[in-house]
Amino acid sequence: MIRGIHIAAEGMIARQNAQDVIANNIANANTSGFKADRPVFSVALNRSVNRREGDQTQTIGSLAFGSRAGSAHTANEQGALMTTGNPLDFAISGPGYFVVETPQGERYTRNGSFMLDAEGRLVDKHGHPVKGEQGEITIPAGKPITVAADGTISVEGQTIDKIQIVDGNLRKNDQGRFVGQVQPVESPIIAQGALEASNVSVVKEMISMIENFRAFEASQKVLKAHDDALGLAVNELAKL
Amino acid sequence: MLRALHTAATGMSAQQMNIDTIANNLANVNTSGFKKQRVDFEDLLYQTVRPAGASTAAGAQSPTGIQIGLGVKPAATYGVFSPGAIQTTGNPLDMAIEGEGFFKILLPDGSSGYTRDGSFKIDGQGRLVTASGYAVEPEILIPADAIEITIGRDGNVAARRGGENEFQELGTLTIARFVNPAGLQRVGQNLYRATPASGEPVEGAPGTNGIGQVSQGTLEFSNVQVVEEMVNLIMAQRAYEVNSRSIQTADDMLAVAKDIKR
Numbered sequence: 001m002i003r004g005i006h007i008a009a010e011g012m013i014a015r016q017n018a019q020d021v022i023a024n025n026i027a028n029a030n031t032s033g034f035k036a037d038r039p040v041f042s043v044a045l046n047r048s049v050n051r052r053e054g055d056q057t058q059t060i061g062s063l064a065f066g067s068r069a070g071s072a073h074t075a076n077e078q079g080a081l082m083t084t085g086n087p088l089d090f091a092i093s094g095p096g097y098f099v100v101e102t103p104q105g106e107r108y109t110r111n112g113s114f115m116l117d118a119e120g121r122l123v124d125k126h127g128h129p130v131k132g133e134q135g136e137i138t139i140p141a142g143k144p145i146t147v148a149a150d151g152t153i154s155v156e157g158q159t160i161d162k163i164q165i166v167d168g169n170l171r172k173n174d175q176g177r178f179v180g181q182v183q184p185v186e187s188p189i190i191a192q193g194a195l196e197a198s199n200v201s202v203v204k205e206m207i208s209m210i211e212n213f214r215a216f217e218a219s220q221k222v223l224k225a226h227d228d229a230l231g232l233a234v235n236e237l238a239k240l
Numbered sequence: 241m242l243r244a245l246h247t248a249a250t251g252m253s254a255q256q257m258n259i260d261t262i263a264n265n266l267a268n269v270n271t272s273g274f275k276k277q278r279v280d281f282e283d284l285l286y287q288t289v290r291p292a293g294a295s296t297a298a299g300a301q302s303p304t305g306i307q308i309g310l311g312v313k314p315a316a317t318y319g320v321f322s323p324g325a326i327q328t329t330g331n332p333l334d335m336a337i338e339g340e341g342f343f344k345i346l347l348p349d350g351s352s353g354y355t356r357d358g359s360f361k362i363d364g365q366g367r368l369v370t371a372s373g374y375a376v377e378p379e380i381l382i383p384a385d386a387i388e389i390t391i392g393r394d395g396n397v398a399a400r401r402g403g404e405n406e407f408q409e410l411g412t413l414t415i416a417r418f419v420n421p422a423g424l425q426r427v428g429q430n431l432y433r434a435t436p437a438s439g440e441p442v443e444g445a446p447g448t449n450g451i452g453q454v455s456q457g458t459l460e461f462s463n464v465q466v467v468e469e470m471v472n473l474i475m476a477q478r479a480y481e482v483n484s485r486s487i488q489t490a491d492d493m494l495a496v497a498k499d500i501k502r
Contacts, residue, residue, distance in 0.1 A: 016244075020244045021309070023251075024311060028312045029479045125316040171304075176315075209489050216496060220499065
């Protein structure tokens with residue numbers, strides 16, 4: 001039928017996907033260590049438009065075939081540091097992720113809300129051990145721990161281990177964790193007794209929600225206009 | 241339908257739970273020995289619409305994919321065991337633990353409970369009991385004619401009877417501490433129970449092995465700070481509100497989609 005109907009529909013679907021991404025950001029506005037996703041729109045398909053003169057075909061330009069949510073890139077901006085006073089809460093200022101050993105392998109997270117398990121190991125909320133440079137971190141019972149800005153953990157002046165901080169090209173897994181290829185961060189900055197708040201800015205999300213909604217509406221108008229034109233073609237032209 | 245509707249709904253229910261927890265903290269702002277609770281959230285599964293690294297039409301690899309998250313869920317509620325302020329009451333049977341640890345209490349079913357609320361009383365049989373009437377373990381019997389009771393920082397309980405000059409030792413309080421107090425189960429009446437997550441209780445005399453000391457005539461306040469809770473309450477309320485906006489918008493989008501066909 002009319003190309004425009006498909007193009008407008010593509011646009012609407014892309015905007016629906018974008019709304020899903022925004023809704024997830026908003027739902028995680030209070031999730032420690034969460035990083036917002038931003039939908040990126042791209043042209044669905046570029047078709048070249050040709051002109052034919054005799055035997056010669058000449059390209060005169062291209063025609064875009066609608067837009068789609070081409071990717072959602074994760075915004076790595078720093079979230080605010082909230083002081084909790086809990087000595088087992090950690091926040092990373094600047095680049096880097098904590099390393100957590102899960103049954104599926106290493107996972108990386110910015111949510112430093114840790115605790116000790118029954119064996120005295122430093123673990124995340126799911127009981128997966130947090131890795132230090134020498135493996136699992138075990139804290140002697142009943143001793144207060146201090147963590148230096150570079151991640152060195154000491155108990156009563158004695159160094160136990162250093163929290164492993166890595167960075168890399170990561171993608172989101174569930175439960176606040178990331179996966180991907182990593183390499184160690186040279187000089188991380190860790191704050192003890194603090195958590196990194198979600199970097200979702202509610203104002204920004206509200207604005208992109210409105211913007212997205214209006215774009216969705218506009219695509220719908222385009223679709224309807226095409227439909228009206230088609231209606232004219234079908235019904236009015238036929239009235240002979 | 242739109243995923244956003246469900247995603248926003250998970251956000252609203254998570255914030256409801258957050259508000260429930262804050263409300264309980266505020267309700268216990270004057271409960272001695274109470275430790276505030278926090279909710280920790282985490283994102284749910286992601287739907288991968290297109291994986292990162294997929295080849296594009298131009299033959300290149302796309303650096304990012306499309307992953308659409310499906311919302312949020314509460315990961316854990318955990319107790320924050322920071323010390324509360326110490327309040328002097330002058331009542332000889334009020335005790336606070338300065339440092340880590342819990343008083344051990346014998347529950348009616350024979351198991352042990354743990355508490356930081358040291359507002360003890362004497363029951364009809366002369367036993368040292370909690371405000372709810374559960375006996376302190378090991379049992380400490382206070383003679384009916386005791387006119388003065390002293391509790392040392394090491395947990396030693398002694399009493400002087402009427403007409404006597406000497407103090408008589410009545411027993412020693414045992415204090416238990418846990419590797420992971422955040423893993424204790426709350427059972428109400430200011431009591432906690434040990435769980436596999438909290439680890440086995442390490443019992444000992446006050447002042448040994450990182451166990452706190454006993455301070456007589458004082459009570460530990462709740463560690464709830466009203467200002468902090470109010471700020472959290474406002475944040476939770478706004479987060480709830482903005483999630484409802486996101487449902488509204490998703491609904492409006494569906495209405496627009498519906499209007500395509502008249």
